[in-house]
Amino acid sequence: MYLVYLLLRLLALLPLRALHGIGGGLGRLLLWRGGRTVHNTAVNLRIVRPQLDEAAQATLLREVMAEGGKSASEIVKVWGAGAERALGLVREVRGEALLDAALAAGKGVIIAAPHLGCWELLNYWLCRKTPMAILYRPPRIAAIEGLLRKVRGALAPEQVRADGAGVRTLYKRLAAGGTVGILPDQKPRAGEGQIAPFFGREALTMVLLPRLAARTGATVLYAFAERLPQGAGYCIHLLPAPQGLAAADLAVACTALNQGVQDCVELAFAQYQWQYKRYSADGLISPYDREQG
Secondary structure: HHHHHHHHHHHOOOOOOHHHHHHHHHHHHHHHHOHHHHHHHHHHHHOOOOOHHHHHOOOHHHHHHHHHHHHHHHHHHHOOOOOOHOOOOOOEEEOOOHHHHHHHHHHOOOEEEOEEEEEEHHHHHHHHHOOOOEOOOOOOOOHHHHHHHHHHHHHOOEEEEOOOEEEEEEEHHOOOOOOOOOOOOOOOOOOEEEEEEEEEEEEEEEEEHHHHHHHHOOEEEEEEEOOOOHHEEEEEEEOOOOOOOOOHHHHHHHHHHHHHHHHHHHHHHHHHOOOOOOOOOOOOOHHHHHHHO
């Protein structure tokens, strides 16, 4: 992994605009080749933007695929440049007062960070504001975990495994007034979620975040790092959670959870990771296999 780290450091010397140009080209190449990723993305876009005609859908698909390529290529800059230099790419922060107030309240903060924009840069920014623990699933290749710790450096969050012990750690953190980060659109395992609407269609939705909010009284804020045009840098967004997210009724809570993700996505629609099969789950009709071919 040392050679990978060295390569990241060298490639990080390239301007962000150049890296985004390379990533956009890779995304368009993937679109030209087709395959499962392109298919799933196209299906999702037809679901969430049904009002668009075929030409408009094709244009949106090209934009989404290009942004997906940028999300991969920009990691070179974010990891290879080091946390502090990468944070120099942040041009604006919207909603920072919400986080400052939540931290001052001392009742715990839950950061709901969707698969939107550049979440690695968001991690750096949040960890510079406050110590943070994030729920994660270990990578399949163990050496990657060591690489992540090295590139994140002093601004690395505490990584809490997504298991029973990890969840208990999150509760303790919040009870002590700490901050935790969770991916609110992470698809839960079968039997561990709640069906709730996401962009107008039923989707399996996590229940962990609403339960954490309900049981601890922690403030929930949504956050993402928007990629600015032409490699200009990034804008950090922090948004309040919709009402009802901590409701005892999980259907109400998960509907609010998904609404919060939608509110973020609408601010940078093409930068969302639309390739995920969010609408497939036990008990739901999968649109992906049905429309394949």
